[in-house]
Amino acid sequence: MVSPVTKEKVLEENKRVHALENRLYLSRHPEQTNFFQNAILEKAVDKACVTLKPGGKVLDLGCGTGYLSLGFLSKGYHVTGLDLSEEMLQAFEESIPENMKSRARLVVGDAEEFLLQNQDEYDVIVLSAILHHLFDYESVLRQICSRLSSGKMLLVFFEPLKQEVSSPIKFSLHRLLSWFDEKLYLSEMWMRNIPVLDDEYHHSDY
Secondary structure (H helix, E strand, O other): OOOOOOHHHHHHHHHHHHHHHHHHHHHHOHHHOOHHHHHHHHHHHHHHHHHOOOOOEEEEEOOOOOOOHHHHHHOOOEEEEEEOOHHHHHHHHHHOOHHHHHHEEEEEOOHHHHHHHOOOOOOEEEEEOOHHHOOOHHHHHHHHHOOOOOOOEEEEEOOOOOOOOOOHHHHHHHHHHHHHHHHHHHHHHHHOOOOOOHHHHOOOOO
């Protein structure tokens, strides 16, 4: 009999896998850091900052190595970055320029527990590639939405979407492009001598 997957198991697997990825996380996920995605992210951060008050507060849940948080820090905002991985937060901390460190607060922890225990107000809450790692993402989203009053923002990036492709031709093209993209990714990882951890994501990508 297969043992049921519990929240504790999902958290444990995420800690283990992201400890393996650590500071190489972005190198293993070029789909988040290529030229086109960088342009989209920069545009989204710039657009958010237009409506942010000077010195506004940003909460980056699942901040990882801080590639989004650093954008907000560089524009003068206060950032709380939360992640399960101590290794990734250490890499984030090391990348923060000295003149920005006073505006950065890094927290090791679980997003759901953090939101339950912390009642601070934030102007922007960022979720980047975290929802599919959560045991109960709906609970986290409910907690976030209950805090988003008028003028507050929620930014969500890089979540896998299960979309139906009604046309057989489009579906075949989608499968072909996905296969080609996967081969390019594996080739890039091989050329850069970066280990691929596909088999490690069984429970962490919940």
